[in-house]
Amino acid sequence: MKYTKEHEWLRVEGDLVVVGITEHAATQLGDVVFIELPEIETMVAEGDEVAVIESVKAASDIAAPMDGEIVAVNDKLVEKPGLVNADPMTAWFFKMRVDDLSVLDDFMDEDEYQDMIG
Amino acid sequence: MTEESPNLRRLPLHGIHLRLGARMVPFAGWEMPVQYPAGVMKEHLHTRAAAGLFDVSHMGQLLLRPRSDMAALGAAFERLMPVDVLGLAPGRQRYGMLTTDTGGILDDLMFANRGDHLFVVVNAACASQDTAHLRAHLADVAEVVAVEDRGLLALQGPAAEAALSRLIPAAAAMRFMDLISADWRGHDLWISRSGYTGEDGYEISVPVLVIEAFTESLLAMPDVAPIGLGARDSLRLEAGLCLYGHDIDTTTSPIEAGLGWAIQKARRPGGARAGGFAGAERILAELADGPRRLRVGLRPEGRAPMREGTDLFTPDGTPVGRVTSGGFGPSVEAPVAMAYVAAAHAAPGTQLLGEVRGKRLPVTVVPLPFRPSTYKR
Incomplete structure (x- = not known):
């Protein structure tokens, strides 16, 4: 499992990268009430705002952690946004196909992420 | 999470909020609990189902003490608000708004007749401006006293009556917008049956000396849970209540804001004391012709x-x-x-x-x- 500075977790599944938000992020956001997911088969660039997550308090964006193609989205979250609070580590948002999985080496591991959130 | 913010004022219940695990945020110059570990959603639903306890000690509490008589104070206060002040009976509270000369809203407030003086509760962000405004316009008729030795709690929800009555039996017989003084362990509480969630409930002005003990007595009851600013906002929004600085401000008139119900007959055309308040020209025109x-x-x-x-x-x-x-x-x-x-x-x-x-x-x-x-x- 890898982590971004924006509090996303990244999990490799075959040749895909699965993206979700961390428990820390879910706790900070509070109760999630709305999620908008990207279209599948969309090419995205690192930093593109691809999903929207709204809690009772505020709206925030989820950015693509790397260049690639969105190949799957978790429609269950649209129906039940509260899944993100219930179990953030299994509530994945989207899956990306990337050219080279070695880009994951640039992201934080568990220990580094835990250090960052202190 | 909490950053050092030396300029923020601390609530008298600051220690209790920290112990309860509140997330503290800056709000209107105060360090305020925005939510507790239960979270906004659960806190909101708990208030609608049982009883929520809100620390609203950041709000401004003012006393208007008449220099001669209450009638002169009431008449002068009526020049600042399109509201019937003189007709408010002792022991009763009313919603009002200070208006600008152009018919906007300087602040909205609650005021109560406590027999020989008026008790006013104003928004935290407007408190110092309101105090100056009242002192400037009421100087001849009243002393405007900022109450610094009291905090303010709101207990809201269907279980509020049963909970507060355990400590203050007289609370049970109160009607909406009644205000009483009640003794608790030798200290004087000012209790109104009102609030800002759409629920039945109370606002309780408590001397700082005993506010921690009083709060603990309420929180010890199984139906009572602490509720943060986050849920206070979603509760008042569902209740269709205005938040000053957002839904109302100096550009919005009471009529545009749908607050015409707060302008009693006495202040309307044909009433005993029609007009004669700041912004009357615009407000009465909008009342007649629509905004x-x-x-x-x-x-x-x-x-x-x-x-x-x-x-x-x-x-x-x-x-x-x-x-x-x-x-x-x-x-x-x-x-x-x-x-x-x-x-x-x-x-x-x-x-x-x-x-x-x-x-x-x-x-x-x-x-x-x-x-509803x-x-x-």
Whole structure:
């Protein structure tokens, strides 16, 4: 499992990268009430705002952690946004196909992420 | 999470909030609990189902002590508000708003007749400005005293009566907008049957000396849970109540804001003391002819909340207004919002579009409140 500075977790599944938000992020956001997911088969660039997550308090964006193609989205979250609070580590948002999985080496591991959130 | 903010004022219950695990945020110059570990959604629903305890000690508590008699004070106060002050009986509270000379709203407030003086509660962000305004205009008739040795609690929800009555038996017999003094362990509490959640409940002015002990006595009851500012906002939004600085300000008139119900007959044309208040020209004209724009309720059709600042359009693309408060209503189980829209588009049932992240999404004008109030009238 890898982590971004924006509090996303990244999990490799075959040749895909699965993206979700961390428990820390879910706790900070509070109760999630709305999620908008990207279209599948969309090419995205690192930093593109691809999903929207709204809690009772505020709206925030989820950015693509790397260049690639969105190949799957978790429609269950649209129906039940509260899944993100219930179990953030299994509530994945989207899956990306990337050219080279070695880009994951640039992201934080568990220990580094835990250090960052202190 | 809490950053050192030396300029922020601390609530008398600061230690209790930290012990309860509150997330503290800056608000109107105070360090305030925005939520506890239960979270906004559960806190909101708990208030509607049982009883929520809110620390609203940041709000300004003022006493207006007449220099000669209450009638002179009432008459002078009526020049600052389009509200019947003289007709308010002892032991009763009323909603009011200080108006500008051009008919906008300087602040909204609650005032109560405590027999030989008036007790006023104003918004935290406006407190120092309000105090100066009242001192400037009431100097000849009243001493304006800022109450510094009391905190303010709100206990709201269907279990509030039973909970407070265990400590203060006289609370049970109070009606909506009654205000009493009651003894608790030798200290004088000022209790009104009112609040800002749409629920039955109380606001309790408590001497700082005993506010921790009084709070612990309430929190020890199984029905009572601490509730933060986050849920206070979603509760008042569902109740269709205005938040100063968002839904009302110096540019919005009481009539545009849908607060005409707070202007009693005595202050309206044909009334005993019609007009004669700041901004009367605009306010009475809007009362007679209708305002250009109106505060309305909105129900977005999808699940996407429409937050403050969302621009509104007719289906053919004409701009007609803007959202002033919006979010998710936990009891309504859907997004809800309040907005000002041009009067021609303010009728319930009107279909509009709200622009969220570049997309124009359908929204329907609906009557306020989103949830009926449960006041004990």
